[in-house]
Amino acid sequence: MRGHPPAPETRRVRARGAALAALAALAPLIPSAAAAVGSQEIPAKLTYDCALPSGHQRAAVRVTATFPGRATAGERILPTGVTTTVELPAAAVTDLTALKAATVLPETRLTLHVAQRGASAQALWRGTAGAPPVAVPAAGPLTLTTTGDAPAVTAAADGDLTFTAADLGIDLALGTADGAPATPASLSLACTLAKDADGHGLLATVPVGPAPSTPAPSGSPSPTAPTAPASGRPTDPASPTAPGTPKGSTAPGTPPDRAGGAKDKAPKVGDARAGASAARPPAPPCVKQNPTDKSLNAFITGYSNVRKLGGASLIPVSCVQIEQGDPDIAFPPDGSIHLLQKSEAYLDYQGRKQTPPFQSTFLTFGFTPTTATMILEQAGPMTVASDVLLVFPDNIAETYVRAPLVLRVLDVKVNGTPLEVGPSCRTETPLSSPEPDPATYPGPHLVMLGKGQLINGTDATGYVLTSGGPLTGEVTIPPFTGCGAGGEDLDRLLTASISGPGNYVKQIQGQTCAVGVEVPTEGQCTEDRQPYVVPAPER
Numbered sequence: 354m355r356g357h358p359p360a361p362e363t364r365r366v367r368a369r370g371a372a373l374a375a376l377a378a379l380a381p382l383i384p385s386a387a388a389a390v391g392s393q394e395i396p397a398k399l400t401y402d403c404a405l406p407s408g409h410q411r412a413a414v415r416v417t418a419t420f421p422g423r424a425t426a427g428e429r430i431l432p433t434g435v436t437t438t439v440e441l442p443a444a445a446v447t448d449l450t451a452l453k454a455a456t457v458l459p460e461t462r463l464t465l466h467v468a469q470r471g472a473s474a475q476a477l478w479r480g481t482a483g484a485p486p487v488a489v490p491a492a493g494p495l496t497l498t499t500t501g502d503a504p505a506v507t508a509a510a511d512g513d514l515t516f517t518a519a520d521l522g523i524d525l526a527l528g529t530a531d532g533a534p535a536t537p538a539s540l541s542l543a544c545t546l547a548k549d550a551d552g553h554g555l556l557a558t559v560p561v562g563p564a565p566s567t568p569a570p571s572g573s574p575s576p577t578a579p580t581a582p583a584s585g586r587p588t589d590p591a592s593p594t595a596p597g598t599p600k601g602s603t604a605p606g607t608p609p610d611r612a613g614g615a616k617d618k619a620p621k622v623g624d625a626r627a628g629a630s631a632a633r634p635p636a637p638p639c640v641k642q643n644p645t646d647k648s649l650n651a652f653i654t655g656y657s658n659v660r661k662l663g664g665a666s667l668i669p670v671s672c673v674q675i676e677q678g679d680p681d682i683a684f685p686p687d688g689s690i691h692l693l694q695k696s697e698a699y700l701d702y703q704g705r706k707q708t709p710p711f712q713s714t715f716l717t718f719g720f721t722p723t724t725a726t727m728i729l730e731q732a733g734p735m736t737v738a739s740d741v742l743l744v745f746p747d748n749i750a751e752t753y754v755r756a757p758l759v760l761r762v763l764d765v766k767v768n769g770t771p772l773e774v775g776p777s778c779r780t781e782t783p784l785s786s787p788e789p790d791p792a793t794y795p796g797p798h799l800v801m802l803g804k805g806q807l808i809n810g811t812d813a814t815g816y817v818l819t820s821g822g823p824l825t826g827e828v829t830i831p832p833f834t835g836c837g838a839g840g841e842d843l844d845r846l847l848t849a850s851i852s853g854p855g856n857y858v859k860q861i862q863g864q865t866c867a868v869g870v871e872v873p874t875e876g877q878c879t880e881d882r883q884p885y886v887v888p889a890p891e892r
Contacts, residue, residue, distance in 0.1 A: 391422030394434075395557045401521055403441070403544040404664075406448045406714045406722055412544060413440040416463070416518060418503065420557045423564060429505040430514065430559060437461045437480045439523060441495045449489045451769070454527040454535045456486035458635060459497040460889060462522035467506050469514045469561070472619040476516075478503050479889045481634050486528055497523070509618035511562030518554040520545055524667060524890065526635060537712030537726050541667035636887045637702060637709055639672035644868035647677040650701075650883070651821060654890045655860035657828065659713075661853055666713035668729070668860065670887055672701040675737065675818075675865065692741040696818065698754075699735055706731035710763060726763040732783050733757040733798070739818055741807070750805035750817050754824055757783035757798040762836065762847065774843055777835035780852075784828045801826040801860060821862040821888065829854040863888035 399414045415438040424430045439461065449457065461480040466473050480499025487497060508514045521544040527535035546554045639650050651673050656665040675698040683691040699706045707730040714724045735756040742749040761779045765772040785797035801824035803816025816822030833847040863886035866878035879885055 392419050393422050393557065393559075394419050397518070397556050398551060399518055399554060400547040400550045401439075401544040402547050403445075403521075403523070403542050404714070405441075405445055405542065406451075406540075406724055407444050408722060410442045410444045411547070412442065412445075414438065414521065414544075416556060418556070420516070420559050423560045423562075424508060424514070425563075426508050426510045426561055429507055431505045432478075432503040432516075432557075435478055435480065435503045436498065436500050437463055437478070437521075438496065438498045439521075441497070443493055446490055446492060446495050449495070449525075449527070449540075452527060452535065452537065452540070453529065454489055454525075454540075455530040456488055456528040456532075457495075457497070458482055458486040458526040458528070459499055460524045460526075460634065461497075461499045461501075462524070462889060462891065464519040464521070464892075465556070466517045466519055467514065467620045467622060468517065469508055469620050470510070470512050470618075472509070474506075474619040474622045475519075476504050476506060476622045477891060481889075486526070504622050507621040508559075508561040509620055514559045514561050514620060516556045516559075518546060518556055520892075522890075522892065536710065538709060539667065539669050539711055541713070543665070634670075634887045634889075636670050636884075637672055639674075639701065639883045640881065641674055641868040644882070645676065646869045648868040649675040649677060649819070649865040650868055651675065651863050651865040652884050652887050653824075653860050653862045654888055655824075655858070656890055656892050657859075658857045659830070659851060660855045660857075661851060662723075664713075665892065666727070667711060667890060669709050669711040671708040672884075673698050673735075673862070674701045690743040692739075692743055694739045694818075696737040696739075697734060698737055698756075700729070700731050700756075722768055724766045726765075728761045728763065729758045730761055730779075731756060732759050733796075736794070737818060746808055748807040750803075750807060750813070750815070752803040752805070752816055752818060752824075753789075754801045754803070755788075755794055755798050756801075757796065759783050760830065762833070772843070773838040773841070774836045774847070775838040778833060778837075778843070778847070779835055780831040781834045782831045784830060786826050786828050797831070799826060799828055799858070801858060803862075816862070819865050821864050821886070823891065824860045824862060826858045827854075828856045828858050830856060859891060861888040861891055 395416070395418050397416045399416065401412045401414050402409050403412045416436070418432045418435045420432050421430055439459070459482045461478075463478040463480070465476045465478060467476050468474075478501060480501040482497065482499050487495070489495065506514070506516075523542040523544065525540045525542070527538055527540060529535050636652055639652060641648050641650050652670050653668075653673050654670045655668050657668060658665050675696055678695040678697070680692055680694040683693055685691065700708060702709050707728050710726050710728050712724060712726045714722055735754070737752060737754050739750065739752045742751075759779055759782075762774050763778075765774050783797045784799045786800035788794055788798070788800055803822055803824040805813050805815035805817040805820075805822060807813050807817065813820045813822075816824060830852045832852050833844050836843040836847050863884055864877050866882060866884040867874060868878075868882045870878075873880060873882055877885055
């Protein structure tokens with residue numbers, strides 16, 4: 354397991370040293386890259402429809418990457434040189450100018466469908482722009498370019514493997530002319546592939562399996578190194594997973610016994626560590642005051658759906674300070690062995706237990722753009738309860754994060770017109786989730802669950818407190834109170850528009866930093882003991 358050692362063991366833990374020794378034996382293993390024959394460079398031009406504050410607009414997107422020309426089943430296929438260039442229309446510049454933004458720092462999240470023989474999986478290509486920020490022009494389109502690493506993909510068997518672009522998310526950190534964060538500090542755009550996009554989003558096809566022993570007829574394309582034109586459509590129209598091909602079709606010339614066995618087995622997409630990036634994106638300060646030897650800190654970010662408005666709100670990168678509890682060993686009657694640890698945590702923004710202010714834009718009633726600036730305030734203790742089932746070498750981790758959070762609304766604009774909500778607009782009570790243990794954890798609070806796996810000799814996958822990962826949950830937004838100004842009561846309007854159950858939440862926590870150590874851990878902490886990994890949000 355790569356991460357920080359747990360806090361000093363209790364006497365009971367020391368008495369069960371053999372169980373902890375099994376957990377300590379988990380070490381990182383860096384997988385080797387897959388071998389491939391040749392390579393193919395993919396320049397794809399795609400069209401997207403993006404939801405801007407002023408409404409839906411067309412955006413031109415160019416995606417470039419290098420894929421192997423051919424691969425072997427069971428080996429890792431690793432796209433390289435991944436670059437995403439987005440040209441936002443003039444309307445986007447108008448929207449940013451209205452928000453008083455002079456610069457933007459973009460991050461992109463391109464979802465891909467990776468398919469083979471009728472089975473598919475999803476991959477996420479993240480891109481960052483690095484520094485300096487991009488200046489917002491006075492007029493005209495705005496071009497944003499990001500680069501990043503793509504997760505490795507392993508094909509289940511022989512046959513063509515296709516990579517098809519799907520949804521695109523664009524997160525913009527907004528800045529003023531003097532380099533300070535703007536208000537709001539961020540803007541998130543959700544883009545969907547246009548129905549008339551060239552190639553239907555198909556980026557590349559990678560043949561998997563041995564090359565044909567018989568040379569191709571003169572003048573025909575080489576089967577070992579297919580290429581794609583600028584539209585993103587492969588030159589081989591017989592690809593079994595090309596648009597319009599029936600699900601479950603197999604590649605020409607594939608033996609029936611091999612095709613049938615892999616028909617329903619999806620390609621495997623590598624579970625890259627959340628937020629890992631060569632260049633550290635910008636993040637709010639996250640410095641622990643008076644740390645102990647059990648102090649950790651981390652960044653967390655993600656999305657929360659607002660079911661009534663049919664959209665998602667980006668929760669900005671936020672600092673979380675964690676104080677680890679002492680671990681303990683439990684021996685249930687079923688004979689299993691569990692490593693338990695309960696920690697406390699709190700949000701930290703400019704000395705207050707809250708997230709930074711964030712802005713979200715929704716289409717109220719399906720057509721009216723409504724923009725709101727909000728804050729999540731912590732209203733009580735946040736707990737992190739971890740339970741690791743020790744079944745060496747395959748250890749299973751389950752972590753519940755519980756946080757009482759009140760949603761405050763700072764300002765609202767409806768179709769560009771301010772709606773005065775006043776300084777005290779908030780939910781009546783903290784957000785609430787279904788609680789699996791209400792006797793131990795009473796009262797309304799958000800509940801998020803992270804599941805992870807720790808296999809001997811490998812990095813943790815999924816969620817583990819020290820290495821981070823995805824946390825998911827479902828939340829009910831309570832009624833609002835204190836909303837309105839000048840004698841106007843807007844409580845019922847906000848409650849009717851926003852409040853209610855069934856709002857899905859997905860947060861990504863980055864690698865933690867052990868604050869109370871003499872020498873900061875490389876790749877985990879900056880020199881001033883802040884988390885090095887700034888995660889990217891995922892839907």
